[in-house]
Each structure stands twice: as C-alpha cells, then as structure tokens.
Amino acid sequence: xxxxxxxxRVSSLVTQLRNGAILGSTxxxxxxxxxxxxxxxxxxxxxxxxxxxxxxxxxxxxRPTSILMRNLVRKYLEQILRAGKEGGFRSVVEKxxxxxxxxxxxxxxxxxxxxxxxxxxxxxxxTLMIHSYSxxxxxxxxxxxxxxxxxxxFVTESRPIGEGRITASVLGRAGLDVTLIVxxxxxxxxxxxxxVLFSADAVAANGAVINKVGTSVVALAAKEARVRTYVVAxxxxxxxxxxxxxxxxxxxxxDASLIMHPEQATELAxxxxxxxxxxxxxxxxxxxxxxxxxxxxxxxxxxxxxxEKYGWPPKVARVNDLLKEVVGIE
Amino acid sequence: xxxxxxxxxIPEDVVKIREEIRTMVxxxxxxxxxxxxxxxxEAAKAFNGSDVEDFLRYMMAVGEYVKSARxxxxxxxxxVAYVLNRLRKARPSSLGEAVNLVIRSADxxxxxxxxxxxxxxxxGARRIANGDVVMTHCHSTVAVSVIAxxxxxxxxxxxxxxxxxxxxxxxxxxxxxxxxxxxxxxxxDSSVRYFMKKVNKVVVGADTIAANGAVINKVGTSVVALAAKEARVRTYVAAxxxxxxxLTVVGELVPIEIRSPEEVVSKEWLxxxxxxxxxxxxxxxxxxxxxxxxxxxxxxxxxQAAILILMEEYGLNISDLLTHMVELREDELRE
Numbered sequence: 001x002x003x004x005x006x007x008x009r010v011s012s013l014v015t016q017l018r019n020g021a022i023l024g025s026t027x028x029x030x031x032x033x034x035x036x037x038x039x040x041x042x043x044x045x046x047x048x049x050x051x052x053x054x055x056x057x058x059x060x061x062x063r064p065t066s067i068l069m070r071n072l073v074r075k076y077l078e079q080i081l082r083a084g085k086e087g088g089f090r091s092v093v094e095k096x097x098x099x100x101x102x103x104x105x106x107x108x109x110x111x112x113x114x115x116x117x118x119x120x121x122x123x124x125x126x127t128l129m130i131h132s133y134s135x136x137x138x139x140x141x142x143x144x145x146x147x148x149x150x151x152x153x154f155v156t157e158s159r160p161i162g163e164g165r166i167t168a169s170v171l172g173r174a175g176l177d178v179t180l181i182v183x184x185x186x187x188x189x190x191x192x193x194x195x196v197l198f199s200a201d202a203v204a205a206n207g208a209v210i211n212k213v214g215t216s217v218v219a220l221a222a223k224e225a226r227v228r229t230y231v232v233a234x235x236x237x238x239x240x241x242x243x244x245x246x247x248x249x250x251x252x253x254x255d256a257s258l259i260m261h262p263e264q265a266t267e268l269a270x271x272x273x274x275x276x277x278x279x280x281x282x283x284x285x286x287x288x289x290x291x292x293x294x295x296x297x298x299x300x301x302x303x304x305x306x307x308e309k310y311g312w313p314p315k316v317a318r319v320n321d322l323l324k325e326v327v328g329i330e
Numbered sequence: 331x332x333x334x335x336x337x338x339x340i341p342e343d344v345v346k347i348r349e350e351i352r353t354m355v356x357x358x359x360x361x362x363x364x365x366x367x368x369x370x371x372e373a374a375k376a377f378n379g380s381d382v383e384d385f386l387r388y389m390m391a392v393g394e395y396v397k398s399a400r401x402x403x404x405x406x407x408x409x410v411a412y413v414l415n416r417l418r419k420a421r422p423s424s425l426g427e428a429v430n431l432v433i434r435s436a437d438x439x440x441x442x443x444x445x446x447x448x449x450x451x452x453x454g455a456r457r458i459a460n461g462d463v464v465m466t467h468c469h470s471t472v473a474v475s476v477i478a479x480x481x482x483x484x485x486x487x488x489x490x491x492x493x494x495x496x497x498x499x500x501x502x503x504x505x506x507x508x509x510x511x512x513x514x515x516x517x518x519d520s521s522v523r524y525f526m527k528k529v530n531k532v533v534v535g536a537d538t539i540a541a542n543g544a545v546i547n548k549v550g551t552s553v554v555a556l557a558a559k560e561a562r563v564r565t566y567v568a569a570x571x572x573x574x575x576x577l578t579v580v581g582e583l584v585p586i587e588i589r590s591p592e593e594v595v596s597k598e599w600l601x602x603x604x605x606x607x608x609x610x611x612x613x614x615x616x617x618x619x620x621x622x623x624x625x626x627x628x629x630x631x632x633x634q635a636a637i638l639i640l641m642e643e644y645g646l647n648i649s650d651l652l653t654h655m656v657e658l659r660e661d662e663l664r665e
Contacts, residue, residue, distance in 0.1 A: 154609075156520075157495065157594070158520065159493070159495060159518040159519060159520050160518040160520070165595065165599070168603065168606045169602075169603050169606060171606075172603050172604075172605035172606035173603075173605065175605065176605075177607075178605065178606045178607065179606070179607040179608070179609045180594065180595070180606055180607070180608050180609070181594075181608075181609050181610070182495040182496050182519070182549070182550075182594055182610070183495065183518070183519045183520040183550075184492075184494070184495060184519045184548075184549045184550025184553055184614075185549050185550070185609065185610075185611055185614070186553060187552045187553045187556060187614060188549060188552070188611050188614045189609065213518070213520050213521050213524060214518075214519075214520030214521070216523045216524070217520060217522055217523045217553060217557065220523060220556060220557065220560060221553065221556060224556060256516075258518070259493050259498075259516055259518060260493075260498065260501060260516075264501055267505070268501065268504060268505060268508070268516075271504075271505070271508035271509075271514065272491075272504045272505070272508050272514045272515070272516050273513070273514065273515045273516065274515075274516045274517075275515050275516070275517055275521075275525075276517065276518050276521065277521050277524050280521070280523060280524045
C-alpha cells in the first residue's frame with residue numbers, strides 16, 4: 001500500500017498535463033522534476049522505486065509533445081544512475097534532490113541566455129505578435145522593454161485553452177502596449193506586425209516546431225505577409241530520438257466544454273463531435289530563426305547544433321531503458 | 331417606441347427590426363436583407379400622411395434609417411435599393427398605389443432571396459464530389475444550403491465546422507448541419523490548419539463581394555482560405571447577387587465593422603486588465619486569388635468576374651452610382 005502524498009498526486013498531475021492546464025512546457029517539465037524530488041524525500045525506498053517505475057512514464061505520456069520533459073528526465077536518470085551504481089538505490093534517493101536542483105538551475109541559465117540573445121533581436125518600434133503563453137517569451141519581451149525599446153504587442157487569444165489572455169494580462173500589467181485579438185483575426189492584423197514570436201514544446205531534427213495549436217496558422221499568415229517569425233527554444237527542446245512528422249496525433253481533446261457553455265453542449269450533445277487538438281506542427285520553411293542559448297540558428301541547421309552537443313548521430317539512451325536500469329539497482 | 335429620424339417619425343416596428351439587425355438578433359447577410367425589405371413594407375403600411383410626394387421622401391428617410399443598422403453587409407442597402415428604386419422609377423400617382431408598390435416589391439425581394447438559397451444549394455452541390463469532406467466557417471444560410479444539398483445527393487457526410495469566435499456562430503451551423511443529417515465535427519478556430527489536410531472543399535458565405543472579387547465575410551474566413559490554398563483545397567463562396575457591392579465599382583472601400591471588446595472577454599476581465607486593449611474586427615477580406623469560385627443564383631463564376639454580376643445588376647452607369655454614393659455617405663455617419 002502506497003501512502004506518501006506525492007504518489008497520491010500523480011493522477012491529478014497527469015490529468016493537468018493531458019488537458020493543458022499547465023500552460024508552458026518549461027513549467028510542466030520543472031513541475032515533474034520537482035515532484036520527483038518531493039517523492040524522493042517523502043516516500044519510502046520501496047515507494048520511490050515504484051514511483052520511478054510507474055509515475056514517471058505516465059508524466060511523459062501525459063505530454064507526449066514535450067521533448068523538454070523527456071530530455072530533462074533523461075538527464076536526471078543518467079546522473080542518478082551514476083550515483084546509484086556507486087552507492088546503491090539508497091544513494092539514488094539521497095542524491096535526487098540535489099540532482100533535480102542542479103538541472104532546474106541549468107534550465108534557468110539556459111532560459112536566461114535565450115532571453116539575452118532574443119531580446120537583442122527585437123528592434124525599437126517593432127510590432128510583435130505572440131501566440132499562446134510562454135514564460136520565456138514573456139521574459140524576453142520584458143527584457144527588451146526594460147532596456148528602453150518601445151513596441152506594440154498583439155496577442156492571440158489561443159483557444160481552446162485561451163492562455164493568450166494570461167499573456168496579455170501579464171504584459172499589460174507590466175506597462176506594455178498590448179492588444180488582444182481572437183485567433184481568427186490573425187490575418188487581419190498581420191500586415192501591421194513586424195515580428196512574430198512563439199515558443200516550442202519540441203523542435204524536430206528537420207526544424208519543424210511543435211507548439212500550441214494555432215502556431216502554424218500564425219506562422220502561415222506571417223509568411224504570406226512577409227513578417228519574420230522567431231521561435232524561442234533552448235536546445236533542451238530539440239528532439240534527439242524522434243523525428244516528428246506531421247503525424248503528432250497526441251493530445252486531441254474532445255471535451256465539449258472547451259468550446260461551448262454547458263447548456264449549449266447539452267443541446268448539441270449526441271449530434272456534434274468536438275475535436276480540439278492542443279498542438280500543431282509548423283514546418284521549418286515558415287520559421288526565420290530559432291533563438292537558442294547557443295545563438296540564433298536557422299531551423300534547417302538544427303542537426304548542426306545537435307552534432308555540436310551530442311555528437312552525430314546523437315548517442316542518446318532511451319528514457320524507458322534508463323528507468324529500468326535505475327529501478328533495478330539494489 | 332417610434333423614433334424621429336430626419337424629421338420623419340419612424341414606426342415602432344421598423345425601429346424594432348433595425349435594432350434587431352444592429353444587435354445581431356437578426357444575423358446573416360440574407361436574413362438582414364429580407365428583414366430590411368420587410369421593414370420598408372411595414373413603414374409603408376404605417377404611413378399616416380396623405381401626400382404621395384411626402385410618402386416618397388418618407389420612404390427614402392426610412393431607407394436610410396434602416397441601412398444604417400450595420401455598415402459592412404451590402405445586402406441591406408441593396409435590398410433597400412431594390413424596393414426604393416422600383417418606387418422611384420414607377421412615379422406612382424396615388425398614395426395607395428405607392429404603398430402597394432412598396433409592399434409588393436418587398437415581397438418580391440423576399441421571395442427572390444429565399445429562392446436564391448435553394449438555387450445556390452443546387453448549383454453549389456454540383457461542385458462537390460462524392461466522398462468530399464467539407465469545412466465551413468461562421469453561419470451562412472447559403473453555405474449550409476450547399477452542404478446540406480450535397481449531403482442529400484449522397485456526396486458529403488463529414489463536415490468540419492469552426493467555432494467562429496467571438497460570437498460562436500459555428501454552433502448554429504453545427505446544429506443546422508447535424509439536423510440535416512451530417513456528421514459534424516466542431517473545432518476551435520486555431521486548429522484550422524491542423525484539420526485542413528483532412529478536408530477536400532471549403533464552403534463559406536459572404537457578407538459583401540467587391541468589384542475585384544474580394545470577399546468580405548466573418549473574421550477568420552481569410553485564414554481558412556489561406557490554409558486551404560496552402561493545402562490545395564478548393565474554396566467556394568456561396569452568395570446571392572445582392573451581396574455584390576456596386577459602390578466598390580467606383581473605388582469605394584468596404585468599411586469593416588469593429589465590434590465591442592465585451593464580445594471577446596468579460597466586463598470583469600476588462601476591468602481587471604485596464605492596460606490591455608481588445609481589437610475585435612467583425613469581418614476580414616479574402617483576396618480573390620484564394621477563392622476558386624463564387625456560387626450565385628445566376629451561376630458559378632470565378633471571383634475575378636464579379637464585375638460581370640455588378641454590370642448585369644446595376645449597369646455601369648458611374649454617374650448613377652456616384653449620386654447613390656453621396657446618399658450613402660450620410661449613412662456612414664452613424665449615431
């Protein structure tokens with residue numbers, strides 16, 4: 001019988017990951033790491049072993065598009081495996097908090113570097129368009145603003161979750177000139193925009209970007225209007241083991257309440273299906289550059305960056321294999 | 331409550347119809363046009379003067395008043411012009427004759443408009459192939475007619491309907507098409523490109539069609555058309571000929587209505603975010619190169635041939651149009 005509270009929180013966290021309640025992929029990934037840290041502190045040895053075995057894979061499946069989460073969990077497992085091989089499973093448990101903390105710190109540093117590089121890319125007098133919610137994009141825009149650059153920002157509502165309202169709210173409170181529009185108005189206002197900014201859940205080896213649904217629509221409208229499109233993503237978001245095609249089918253919700261009020265849903269119940277994908281794929285040809293902590297790169301140059309960091313072909317252990325090894329430590 | 335407008339008393343029924351058009355209780359370009367025509371008939375019946383000349387001036391004022399309800403849809407001024415041009419040209423000698431003429435012309439327009447929906451449904455259904463999957467945006471009676479007719483002919487089963495924020499007219503379309511027996515999939519606007527690769531034909535309506543074939547319709551239409559073009563999906567616009575705008579022939583731009591922020595977010599949200607502006611255009615412009623054909627009750631035409639329809643309907647008498655335009659200018663000064 002499992003009694004520690006991190007274990008009891010697993011199913012609600014998986015639900016939050018699955019329905020997009022945790023908005024940014026960085027938040028989602030750090031949340032998962034911190035949960036692992038809590039579990040290592042609050043659960044018994046036996047419970048923690050079971051936690052790694054059961055909870056961790058379900059987190060990853062909860063947000064299958066998040067390469068960041070996969071890569072960070074992999075990093076954690078690689079480091080903890082080394083500790084475990086020396087000191088046994090007890091050492092896995094003991095070393096987990098500091099390992100997690102060091103990874104979280106590293107992610108923060110990457111974010112800072114991305115913000116630094118990206119804010120330089122924004123010029124005074126620009127008109128930006130931002131889709132969805134990303135703490136990195138917000139910080140980047142804020143940094144440029146605090147440096148005295150003036151710009152106008154259009155934010156799309158970003159249905160079905162509507163997290164664009166949060167982005168607009170945060171930027172508005174900070175004193176920026178923000179205008180919120182419905183997703184459908186993206187092409188209408190695009191001719192007034194100079195730069196489009198968004199984040200990524202994952203960047204595939206071919207430079208395709210997986211991000212919140214609607215991103216590819218914004219990028220398409222930008223391309224049509226010859227507006228530059230930048231993706232803000234640290235190299236942790238690069239997909240090392242999977243090449244994504246247009247076939248990312250994960251996370252399509254069919255909850256009618258995402259689109260309509262309960263009474264409308266009742267009226268249409270049984271008559272109408274609701275399909276609400278949470279992510280879409282933006283092809284590399286619609287993206288002018290990806291802003292990473294190692295610099296601004298063309299999407300087609302992603303393999304080069306991967307080669308620099310991980311060798312070519314990149315040698316990456318599978319998360320499930322690592323998990324098995326860690327769990328198997330006596 | 332009746333209302334005074336340019337020195338004339340506008341009857342209560344007419345005020346009510348105009349108000350329903352303005353607040354979108356009556357919506358959709360076709361319904362607005364028919365409501366406009368019926369408002370003129372009501373006004374004619376309620377006229378309490380005795381002089382024919384007065385009646386003519388009164389009807390012109392009522393026409394202007396009705397037209398000012400919404401600025402973008404051209405179907406409304408075209409419906410009003412349909413009735414009032416007949417009144418003007420007939421030069422009636424008695425008041426009774428004049429009143430009857432207005433009532434008859436309004437009826438004629440309404441019948442014509444309703445028949446057009448059926449004809450367009452049939453013509454449009456012919457453009458759809460067996461097994462096609464269709465996508466539509468917003469709510470358009472003619473677009474629904476095309477899709478439902480194609481379904482009746484056994485060609486279409488599956489239709490993607492976009493929610494159409496902020497007013498969610500997609501729900502009306504979803505219900506209408508589900509009732510017609512189609513498998514309806516309701517999707518958020520932001521997923522238009524995600525689903526486009528599963529679609530074979532896009533069918534939308536129009537509020538106004540300009541002389542160059544550009545289509546003014548509910549905001550988001552140009553996004554659907556762009557995504558369709560990218561995916562090589564054919565896009566059809568279903569529209570009665572009275573949705574073609576004569577004024578665009580003389581270079582007039584179609585004004586785009588910007589609606590209230592409260593359609594997008596709640597009043598509470600606005601109050602707690604005083605620094606955030608909301609920009610809520612009701613319509614957008616789809617360029618003719620993204621449209622494969624416009625389906626009218628008079629035939630299927632390429633958008634670039636829009637001028638053909640306008641020449642047929644209104645002739646190409648620029649001086650006439652310019653006089654007409656001066657009249658309309660005043661309308662644009664809305665309260």
